[in-house]
Amino acid sequence: MGIQSTIEASVDKFTPAMQRVATVIRDQPRIVLEQTISELADSCGTSVASVVRFCRVLGLSGYAQLRMSLATELGKEAAQFGNDLILGAEIAQSDTLQEMASKVASLEILAIDETVSGLDYGALERVVAAVDQAERILLFGIGASQFVAQDLHHKLFRIGRNAFLLADPHEAWTAALLSPAGTVALGFSHSGATADTVRFLDIARQAGALTVALTGSPDSPLAQAADECLVSRARESRLRAGAMVSRIAQLAIVDCLFLGVASQRYEQTVDALRRTRDVTHPK
Template sequence: MGIQSTIEASADKFTPAMQRVASVIRDNPGVVLDKTISDLATACKTSVATIVRFCRTLGLSGYAQLRMSLATELGREAAQYGPGLTLGAEIARSDTLQEMASKVATLEMLAIDETVSSLDFTALERVVAALDTAQRILLFGIGASQFVAQDLHHKLFRVGRNAFLMADPHEAWSAALLSPPGTIAIGFSHSGNTADTVRYLEIARQAGALTIAITGAADSPLAQAADERLISHARESRLRAGAMVSRIAQLAIVDCLFLGVAHLRYEQTVDALQKTRDVTHPK
């Protein structure tokens, strides 16, 4: 995972002063390359000690390693996506529609790349194998995460899997509580802090279901409530209504899950997809 995505995923660990540091770097990651640690502390209205704590919260030894990591990351991204875009920068009031579209498109491509390249494929294989033999698959998320859950439900249901998408927390909790043997419960939350989704996985786990978290925070309450965790990575813009980039990252995991399940029963899946296509697109 890149350092900018690590900053995004670590937001809940930051003190108010450290959040100001994160905000300044988010708006312009190049500021770290241009400023000394003292200059950055002044720009963030904080102390040098806070900058050091910020770096260590990210798992870095100090400011020098932060500068080196960001310089490497920004150089690699500029080579891949072009130097004309300040990657990681917030959408500005002065941006044109074309500039905004370029920024969000680049961040979405980065999210897919970072998510897939960082996936725990051993865990992914375990989840795919479990889905293949599951008697019941329960899917739940709130807000934009529900759209991601809905996408996986659509894909699994279309190839004949016994998948259920819950519409509200009480329905999800009830289904989780009454999980029969062979149930898999998947919870979706980018932050990993959505209380209703966390409770859903906790109930399902207590009922004996295999619980899976699809989240952007590996040490979040949702991840802790899960037997298996699939982690997405995304740098989200503050100028958004619900999830944008993080939704794309989660959908990449959904596609990997579906392809894994489909591949295990290749001929059966192709046949099911053709039959459902024929019935929904009659000649």
């Protein structure tokens, strides 16, 4: 995972002082290359000790490693997207529509790249095998995460899998509690902290279901409630009505998961897709 995505995924671990460091670096990532640790601490209204603790929460030895990691990452991004685009920059009121579209598109491309390259393919293979053999597949997410769950439900339903999209928390908890043998329960939450979704996986796990978390935070409560965890990587813009970049990253995982399941019974899948297309697109 890139250092900027690591910062994004670690927000819940930061103290208020460290959160100020994260905000400044998120908005102006090049500031780390331009300022000493003392200057950065002043810019963030905090202490040098807080900056050092911030680095260690990220798994870094100190400020020098943070600077080196950011320099490498920003160099790669400049080569891929051009020097004029600062990926860490927020969408500004002064941006043109073209500039806003470029920022969002670049962040979404980067999110897909980081998500796919950072996937735990061992975990993905185990989830594919479990979903392929499942007697029942339960899918649940709140808000924008429900749209991602809905996308996987649509795909699995189209190829004849026994998948259920649960829209209401009480409905989800009931379905989780009454999970028959061979149930796979998938919970969707980018933050991994959505209480209703965490409870859904907790109940399903206690009922004997295999639980899977699709989240952007591998240390989150949702990940801890899951037998398997598929992690997305995204740097989300604060100017949003719902998930944007994080949604795209999770949809990339959904597509990988679906293709894995579909390929387990290739001929049956192709036949199901052909037949369902014929019935929904009559000649």
